[in-house]
Amino acid sequence: MASVVVDHAATARPKVLIPEKVSPDGLRILEASLDVHERKGLTPEELIQVIGDYDALIVRSETKVTAEVLEAGKKLRVVARAGVGVDNVDLNAATKLGIIVVNSPQGNINAAAEHTIALLMATARNIGAATLSIKNSKWERSKFVGVEVKGKTLAIIGLGKVGLTVARAASGLGMELIAYDPYANPSLAAAANVELFPTIDELFIQADFLTIHTPMIASTKGLIGTPELSKMKPTARILNVARGGIIDETALLAALENGSIAGAGIDVFTSEPPQAGDSASKLIAHPNVVATPHLGASTIEAQENVSLDVCNQVLSILSGQLPRSAVNAPIILPEEYRTLQPFVILLEKMGSLFTQHFSSSNNAQQLRTTFDLTYEGSLATCNTTKPLFAALVKGLLQPITSAETTNINIVNAEIVAKERGILINESRSRESLDQEGYAASVTLRARLDPRSPSASRGLTAAPTKSERVKRVADQIITGFVSNNTPYISRLGRYSTSFIPTGTMLICKNYDEPGKIGVVGGRLGKAGVNIRSMSVAPIDSHADGDAVQNGKENEALMILSVDRAVDEDVRKSLLGDDGVVEASVVVL
Numbered sequence: 001m002a003s004v005v006v007d008h009a010a011t012a013r014p015k016v017l018i019p020e021k022v023s024p025d026g027l028r029i030l031e032a033s034l035d036v037h038e039r040k041g042l043t044p045e046e047l048i049q050v051i052g053d054y055d056a057l058i059v060r061s062e063t064k065v066t067a068e069v070l071e072a073g074k075k076l077r078v079v080a081r082a083g084v085g086v087d088n089v090d091l092n093a094a095t096k097l098g099i100i101v102v103n104s105p106q107g108n109i110n111a112a113a114e115h116t117i118a119l120l121m122a123t124a125r126n127i128g129a130a131t132l133s134i135k136n137s138k139w140e141r142s143k144f145v146g147v148e149v150k151g152k153t154l155a156i157i158g159l160g161k162v163g164l165t166v167a168r169a170a171s172g173l174g175m176e177l178i179a180y181d182p183y184a185n186p187s188l189a190a191a192a193n194v195e196l197f198p199t200i201d202e203l204f205i206q207a208d209f210l211t212i213h214t215p216m217i218a219s220t221k222g223l224i225g226t227p228e229l230s231k232m233k234p235t236a237r238i239l240n241v242a243r244g245g246i247i248d249e250t251a252l253l254a255a256l257e258n259g260s261i262a263g264a265g266i267d268v269f270t271s272e273p274p275q276a277g278d279s280a281s282k283l284i285a286h287p288n289v290v291a292t293p294h295l296g297a298s299t300i301e302a303q304e305n306v307s308l309d310v311c312n313q314v315l316s317i318l319s320g321q322l323p324r325s326a327v328n329a330p331i332i333l334p335e336e337y338r339t340l341q342p343f344v345i346l347l348e349k350m351g352s353l354f355t356q357h358f359s360s361s362n363n364a365q366q367l368r369t370t371f372d373l374t375y376e377g378s379l380a381t382c383n384t385t386k387p388l389f390a391a392l393v394k395g396l397l398q399p400i401t402s403a404e405t406t407n408i409n410i411v412n413a414e415i416v417a418k419e420r421g422i423l424i425n426e427s428r429s430r431e432s433l434d435q436e437g438y439a440a441s442v443t444l445r446a447r448l449d450p451r452s453p454s455a456s457r458g459l460t461a462a463p464t465k466s467e468r469v470k471r472v473a474d475q476i477i478t479g480f481v482s483n484n485t486p487y488i489s490r491l492g493r494y495s496t497s498f499i500p501t502g503t504m505l506i507c508k509n510y511d512e513p514g515k516i517g518v519v520g521g522r523l524g525k526a527g528v529n530i531r532s533m534s535v536a537p538i539d540s541h542a543d544g545d546a547v548q549n550g551k552e553n554e555a556l557m558i559l560s561v562d563r564a565v566d567e568d569v570r571k572s573l574l575g576d577d578g579v580v581e582a583s584v585v586v587l
């Protein structure tokens with residue numbers, strides 16, 4: 001067995017950069033453990049220059065998080081979007097670099113929907129132009145006669161969270177609701193009194209008001225142009241609180257100018273802020289346009305929500321936990337989150353324990369191994385085990401790589417494992433664990449990899465079948481979770497029960513009187529206090545051979561100690577009067 005020296009030098013507090021206005025409610029919770037730098041007004045070049053210092057970046061819609069920014073963010077582990085739309089973040093680049101992107105998918109929904117209703121009413125009643133007129137000391141009552149929305153048809157493109165919230169509010173205003181969304185939930189639509197159409201065309205024809213609530217993606221860019229606008233009623237009004245560019249601004253301006261539609265309420269633009277003379281600013285200047293500077297999410301309540309949401313996620317990610325709303329990773333359902341979270345910790349510990357206890361050198365190539373990872377009990381029914389897989393890869397590599405160079409997470413774990421030559425076969429066993437007193441367990445078993453020369457055992461020839469069986473029996477770890485605490489129940493051929501945490505000394509010895517005293521005495525002399533100790537006997541189910549061969553008094557002594565155990569102290573424990581093998585692991 002080998003000991004792996006882990007550098008415990010205190011690390012600096014992680015740093016988070018916030019280049020936009022984000023509500024202080026969330027930032028306060030970051031300040032306890034992170035260095036929070038609010039630096040508004042950074043140019044794209046300045047952002048690239050400074051981002052290398054930061055572990056996390058929190059943005060809204062103004063900051064363009066390009067591939068260049070992400071590549072310059074050598075320490076960056078998370079980009080958090082304090083809002084919904086992530087079209088300002090290069091998700092592909094983030095995924096390749098293993099940077100988790102999270103957003104706040106719920107926090108500003110109501111604000112965006114209410115803002116849509118505000119623009120709906122403002123376009124119906126000429127609120128913008130009338131305000132301007134009266135501020136210019138005019139009194140133009142007949143010029144600003146509006147229309148009522150009650151009984152009118154509101155067509156909704158994109159019946160997701162914002163679209164449905166708008167639908168419910170508009171239903172309360174007495175509007176007829178129709179929608180187009182190929183992926184909408186028909187029962188939610190029906191419950192909100194929305195008639196879903198299978199194609200988009202009918203919406204343009206029937207709409208008195210048309211509102212867009214899709215994300216900005218390739219299929220929605222320029223979704224509404226001249227052909228679509230020309231199908232609309234000349235009395236129709238169009239709203240966009242989703243993203244600039246979903247409606248072609250030039251086409252919209254032309255439609256307003258030639259009277260093919262009556263008005264528009266626009267919150268979002270292709271370039272923000274619009275530049276003098278561009279299509280967005282020409283649109284804003286049109287008298288039949290009510291415009292706001294991307295204010296959909298700008299309420300005190302929404303900003304508080306999104307700030308708390310993403311700041312909590314940043315804290316989770318930086319402390320190695322699962323994010324709630326990762327955009328470039330599989331979505332973990334809340335109920336799965338509760339089940340998986342303690343196992344994520346367990347798997348990381350098991351991986352780290354494996355590397356430190358079983359591998360013989362601190363060379364990553366040694367890990368070129370095939371593992372069988374078996375989930376038993378309630379874990380076998382989880383929809384996704386991806387976070388567990390990622391936690392295992394992270395744990396396996398953590399003791400032998402620098403965290404800064406290998407930023408392993410649920411986004412890139414598979415790629416990293418492949419690059420390192422680690423193969424992990426996941427399987428599920430639905431056998432009941434009722435007898436065991438816990439609901440789920442995980443077993444990690446190293447299989448002899450034909451690619452690996454078994455250097456740790458000094459073998460040069462291909463191993464025989466019996467060596468292979470032995471190695472399989474040797475390199476196995478089983479863990480379970482009880483009361484949210486991870487436990488190791490089997491380590492190699494030994495059955496045990498210990499919490500894998502802190503510095504641990506794992507000694508193999510023959511269970512003879514006095515051994516514990518020797519180890520305790522030598523550690524005490526080196527100033528190392530033993531916090532707890534357990535003796536793990538050979539698991540007779542797992543290794544009947546050893547029992548038959550009269551080795552049943554072989555046992556592992558597992559000690560939790562209060563400080564690092566130096567290599568000379570570890571060596572001093574070995575020998576005839578001491579123990580046979582000793583490894584130090586830091587978990």
Ligand SMILES: NC(=O)C1=CN([C@@H]2O[C@H](COP(=O)(O)OP(=O)(O)OC[C@H]3O[C@@H](n4cnc5c(N)ncnc54)[C@H](O)[C@@H]3O)[C@@H](O)[C@H]2O)C=CC1
Nearest residue numbers: 084085112158159160161162181183214215241242296297
């Ligand atoms: N102005 C602002 O401040 C805010 C703007 N937003 C924007 O609103 C968008 C929608 O937000 P949510 O409702 O939370 O998103 P969501 O994901 O819940 O809903 C989007 C809906 O669009 C549908 N969709 C996608 N492609 C479509 C297509 N080609 N045609 C028709 N429907 C399509 C989807 O099926 C989904 O149901 C966000 O992506 C964001 O860009 C969100 C919050 C604030």
Ligand SMILES: O=C(O)C(=O)COP(=O)(O)O
Nearest residue numbers: 060061062083084085297
């Ligand atoms: O959440 C969204 O998608 C928004 O558009 C809100 O943008 P903002 O955070 O106000 O810059």
